[in-house]
Amino acid sequence: METLEYTDVNAHVVARCKAGDRKAQYELYKLYSKSMFNVSMRITNDYTEAEDVLQESFLNAFRELHTFKGDSTFGSWLKRIVINKSITKVRSRRLQVVQIEDHQDFAEETSEGDFEDMEYKVESIKRAIQQLPDGYRVVLTLYLLEGYDHGEIAEVLGISEATSKSQYSRARKKLLSLMEEQALSR
Amino acid sequence: MKDKLKDFVHAHREEFDSFSPRPDLWQDISAELPAEPEPEQKEEPVKEARILPLNWNVAWRYAAAVAVLVMVAISGRYYGSGTWQRDPLLAAAQPVSLDKIAPEVKQIETRFVGVIEQKEAQLKEYDLKALGMEKEWEREATALDSAYAELKKELYTTPNKEVVVEAMRENLKMRIAILNRQLQVLENIQTVKQQVSNETKTL
Structure with a gap:
């Protein structure tokens, strides 16, 4: 070949x-x-x-x-x-990159499928990303925008791949809820 | 699981890069970088020397045309270095008519172009293709044409018109000289042919 x-x-x-x-x-x-x-x-x-x-x-x-x-x-x-x-x-800045504990409750409470039908807009995604806590924002942008997979994210952050995956899924939910809030407050 | 958000972001990836650093950031970076090494580093790769076949008969004419062009360019720059700046927009727009800038060009053109056309017409009577001379004449004519056009453009921006006009006159004269040469060569061929045919007749 x-x-x-x-x-x-x-x-x-x-x-x-x-x-x-x-x-x-x-x-x-x-x-x-x-x-x-x-x-x-x-x-x-x-x-x-x-x-x-x-x-x-x-x-x-x-x-x-x-x-x-x-x-x-x-x-x-x-x-x-x-x-x-x-x-x-x-x-x-002495903010823990991975702050699983702080956001655990929120993540667990959110059921799958919430906000999934929302219409996405670049501007509102960008604004919501800026509102994310540091730990979530880093994992989410590395995965969504920089094209890193969870293995690579785990490597640069010194965390496990499983943590990266769960962090992403929580960050993603948080992002969608922030976007939802934006839409409602308008 | 399908990630609709991910798909959307990928589809609009470019739009997410909306920030720009301040424009002078490079100056700061560049100031901190180690100084550039001396030019010895930038040695040109050695190019293989190539010898081009050269027809000296033709070459001198090109050389003369090029020399005239170079002279004009250099003298233009030299005289103009103080006050005059070449404005490419002006050159492209050519807002003033040629008659106003250099009325003598028109005289020259009418004087020479008639002769040139007459000679070219004479040349056309010969079957250049059969004689293998067509290509050569074409090439020379194009070279002179483009040199002439270049000079004409120069007229609009040059401070010393006389030199350019003189170069244009030379260009046209050169053309006539070449035409004369060509015609002479063709005449010689013709006479030789005739002699040959006369000889065969008398035999």
């Missing part, structure tokens, strides 16, 4: 960055800064912190580029750095 070699479209730009080429570094910054900023915005929920994370992440990435072996794309490698730094920011 034919083996497909996975090649990053940015491979040549990355190679120039490794040589310290400033133009190439700016090219990658232009390409990724917006999406990476939004990744960090969702996790930290704070504009200033997200900017700090973005700056630290790009500096870190360019300085440590020699450790990037190309077994993933540059984009997903950078994203991992951004996510790790964002989580550190949230944790340094």
Whole structure:
């Protein structure tokens, strides 16, 4: 069978960055800064912190580029750095990332199927995400928006896969109820 | 279990990236990055040398045309470096008619174009295709045409019109010279052919 070699479209730009080429570094910054900023915005929920994370992440990435072996794309490698730094920011606020206890009651009380027929709107989802407690927000955005599976979430958060799954399902319910509240208060 | 929310988010993924960092953040990042290494790093990859077949008979004419163009461009930049700036919009729009900018061009064109057309008509009487000369003439004519068009464009923006007009005159003269050469070559062929046929007749 034919083996497909996975090649990053940015491979040549990355190679120039490794040589310290400033133009190439700016090219990658232009390409990724917006999406990476939004990744960090969702996790930290704070504009200033997200900017700090973005700056630290790009500096870190360019300085440590020699450790990037190309077994993933540059984009997903950078994203991992951004996510790790964002989580550190949230944790340094001394808010536990995984606060299962606090929200357990709510989660247990909500029956399956509630709010499921609601009509989704991007804006209301975004607003509800910002209202989620940190622990829920991190798991939910990693899963829903960053395309991480529960194995990967477990790895970056240092929790078990089962915890990630239950956290997501609770976060999701909380999100839908927040959206419902929004709709009613309007 | 089907996750409707997940499907919806995936379908609208782009819309979720609505924030942007401040525009000057890159300056801060760039300031903290290690200085760029010296240009020795950026060595051009060694290109394999290729030798192109060159017809010297034709090449000198291109060389002359290119030299004139380069001279015009350089002198234009040189004279204009202080006060004059080339405005690409102005060049593209060409709002003033050519008559106002350089009335002498019209004179030159009427003088030379008649001659050129006459010679081209003469040339057409020969069967160039059969003689294998068609391609060569076409190529030279196109090269001169585009050089001429370039000069004409330059007229609208150049501060020293005279040089450009002179280059245009040269271009047209060159064209006539080439046509003359071609016609001469063709005449020679013709006479040789005639001689041959005369000889065969007398035999």
